[in-house]
Amino acid sequence: MTLAPRVLLGHGTENDFVVLPDPDGTVWPEDRLDPALVRRLCDRKAGLGGDGVLRVVRSVHVPDAPEVLGDDLARCEWFMDHRNADGSHAEMCGNGIRLFLHVLVTEGLLDRSTCVAGVLVGTRGGPRRVGATGDGSYWVDMGPARPFGTGEATLSDQTFSGQAISMGNPHLACLTDVEVDSLDLTAAPGFDAALFPDGVNVEVVNVLQPAAHIRLRVYERGVGETRSCGTGACAAAYAALVDGGATEGTVLVDVPGGRLSVEVTAGTTVLTGPAVLVAAGELCGEWLTG
Structure with a gap:
């Protein structure tokens, strides 16, 4: 186990x-990547800063x-x-899984040409x-x-009424005529804990063009407001x-961090958008042991 493991930053x-x-699975085993270390990594003042951590690992080691x-x-x-x-x-x-595939490609763990048709990635x-698109973006079949x-x-x-929707994680999508940019999302929204016992991601949504174009802001459970949520x-x-x-x-979806495209069909939902690596480096031993 190296004292200065490699890290990447991306979005x-x-x-x-x-x-x-x-x-x-040798650098960041489960007992090393504990919640306290994740919080330190994501700290925007004392750590690297991020909405979350993605460990790129083979499934057999999870x-x-x-x-x-x-x-x-x-x-x-x-x-x-x-x-x-x-x-x-x-x-x-x-958003994370598109970046995940981008990292697999840039790290030489997968060839981009083999990803056009899509590869299966495990998640919780x-x-x-x-998969990869011809213009450098990535798509993901999100399921129904x-x-x-x-x-x-x-x-x-x-108070905003919304539809409870699972995308593998729980959401409350609230369509509203109130301009979403006028809302304060610095504090966690209140919600029905009986309907969402494990918490919920709350979206406030303006419909710009019926059934074709929307704008949203989101408060993600365990994170706070983020610039985007796939x-x-x-x-x-x-x-x-x-x-x-x-x-x-x-539907074109405008988020504070850019634009995504969502295709909804009878059987699934496909999300398409960019993935960008910003930096690569090593964690310093003094920070890891501090």
Whole structure:
């Protein structure tokens, strides 16, 4: 185990991550990458800073991979070991998994040409197929949006009704005529804990063009407001389509960090957008042992 392990910094539409290359699971085993260290890595003043941590590791080295992947374990060579900024495990992240594939390509662990048709990657939300586009972006098959009721979020002393949607993780997508940029998302929104016992990502959404173009902001559980959320974009796009009387379609999603495209079909949801590596380096021994 090296004292100065390599780290990468990257983002997908400014949803940013500390990325830890660990193909063989020897540098960041489960007992080393504990919640306290994740919080230190994500600290924007005393650490590297990020909305979360992505460990790039083969599935066979992840203790809970057999449980979450089941019969698909053998088909998923790679596992996106994703932690929220508060140190908790996260099921799925559409921005993170695009960056994850970008790292596999740039690190020489996969050839980009073999990724056009998509490769299966393990996550705690189950296997996800993610691939490369001809223009340098990445797509990910997020699976179907699964509505499971309605609820309310309270923020900025206002109550917003929304649709509860699972994208492998829980969302409350609130369509509103209130300008989303006017809302204060510095504090966690209130929500129905009975409907969301494990917490929830809350999206506030303006529909710019019915069933075709939306703008959103998001408060992610375990993180706070982020510049983008891939699963949130999918949940919001689905909610906008349903609100407009459609069940399928392609929606442009503007987030503070850029633009994503979400295609909703009868059987699945495909998210497309950029992934960018910003920096590469090593963690200093004095910080690790401090």
